[in-house]
Amino acid sequence: MSRLFPVVATVLALALSGCGNVGTASESGSGSSSGSGKESGRMDMQEAAERSDAMLDAVLEAVDPDLQWAHGPTTTRACGVTRRRTVMTVVSADRRQTFLDRAEAFWRKSEYRIKAVNKDEVFPAVYAVTEAGFGVSVSFRGKGQAFLEVDSPCVKESKVAPPTAEPNGPAYEGVYPLPRPNVRSGFWS
Numbered sequence: 001m002s003r004l005f006p007v008v009a010t011v012l013a014l015a016l017s018g019c020g021n022v023g024t025a026s027e028s029g030s031g032s033s034s035g036s037g038k039e040s041g042r043m044d045m046q047e048a049a050e051r052s053d054a055m056l057d058a059v060l061e062a063v064d065p066d067l068q069w070a071h072g073p074t075t076t077r078a079c080g081v082t083r084r085r086t087v088m089t090v091v092s093a094d095r096r097q098t099f100l101d102r103a104e105a106f107w108r109k110s111e112y113r114i115k116a117v118n119k120d121e122v123f124p125a126v127y128a129v130t131e132a133g134f135g136v137s138v139s140f141r142g143k144g145q146a147f148l149e150v151d152s153p154c155v156k157e158s159k160v161a162p163p164t165a166e167p168n169g170p171a172y173e174g175v176y177p178l179p180r181p182n183v184r185s186g187f188w189s
Contacts, residue, residue, distance in 0.1 A: 042155055042156050043155050043156065044155055044156040044157070044158035045076060045080070045081045045152070045155055045156070045157060045158045045159070045160045046158050046159065046160050046161060047155070047158075048080065048081050048134075048152035048153075048155045049074065049081045049083055049152070049160050049161070049163070051134065051152070052081065052082075052083035052134065052150035052152060053083055053163050053164070053165055055130075055134065055136060055150050056083060056085050056148055056150055056165075057165055058106070058110070059103050059106055059107070059136070059138070059148065060085065060148070062102065062103070062105075062106035063099060063102045063103060063106070064102070065185065065187050065188070066168065067087050067088075067089040067091070067099075067146070067185070067188060068087070068088040068089045068167075068168055068169040068183045069085045069086060069087050069088060069089075069148075069167055069168060069169070070085070070086050070088055070167045070169060070170065070171060070172045070178055071084070071085060071086070071162075071163050071165075071167060071171070071172075072084025072085055072086045072147065072149075072178065073176065074160060074162065074163070076160055079154035079155060079157065080151060080152040080153060080154055080155060081151075081152045081155070081160055082149055082150065082151045082152070083149070083150050083163065084147060084148065084149050084150075085147070085148040085149075086145065086146075086147055086148075086178045087145060087146035087147070087148070087181060088169055088170075088178075088179070088181055088182060088183050089181060089183045089184075089185050089188050089189070090144070090181040090182070090183065090184055090185065090188065090189040091140070091144060091146055091181070091188045091189070092144075092188065092189055093121075093144065095187070095188050095189075096124055096140050096144065096146075097124065099138070099146060099188070100117075100124055100125070100126045100138055103126055103138045103148075104117070104126045104128070107126075107128045107136065111131065112128040112129060112130050112136065113128060113129050113130075113131075114126065114127070114128050115127045115128055115129050115135075118139075122140075123139065123140055123141060124139070124140050125137060125138065125139035125140065126138050126139075132153065133152075133153030134150055134151065134152055134153060135149075135150070135151040136148075136149070136150050136151075137149050142180075143180045143181065144181065145180055145181050146181075169183065
């Protein structure tokens with residue numbers, strides 16, 4: 001089963017990031033879209049990236065106690081963008097479900113639709129989608145490291161600037177791949 005997880009996760013991620021028009025509904029306090037995207041009823045990749053960043057900020061803020069995180073790579077595809085955050089706090093196997101439950105509860109409260117929950121002991125994950133078609137996820141991967149991702153729906157092509165939010169720990173600029181979790185927490189670790 002563990003070997004199939006990367007394939008299942010990839011299929012789910014692709015399904016969650018389907019292309020379609022993006023409305024101006026706000027997600028988790030991110031506000032309505034602004035700029036050139038409103039003129040045609042669709043936002044552009046930069047606006048989608050900014051909305052994705054706001055969704056990542058909101059879920060990390062909702063998970064208590066705080067976790068240290070760093071930006072993961074931003075990727076673009078034919079008509080969308082993916083923003084990532086990598087958790088640098090060590091989350092013990094006993095606390096992983098607590099982390100996922102807190103993210104899921106926040107998304108339900110924010111009226112996201114939960115698409116899938118993977119209860120795998122090694123690679124648990126939660127996948128959700130917003131009304132505007134943004135796919136969001138929290139997943140645990142190698143060495144128990146947690147990753148948060150937001151995949152935009154199909155948007156207008158544009159340049160995408162790096163995220164502006166400051167990580168709450170080292171930025172690891174120019175470091176790829178990011179180190180494994182290395183921050184201890186009295187609660188999470």
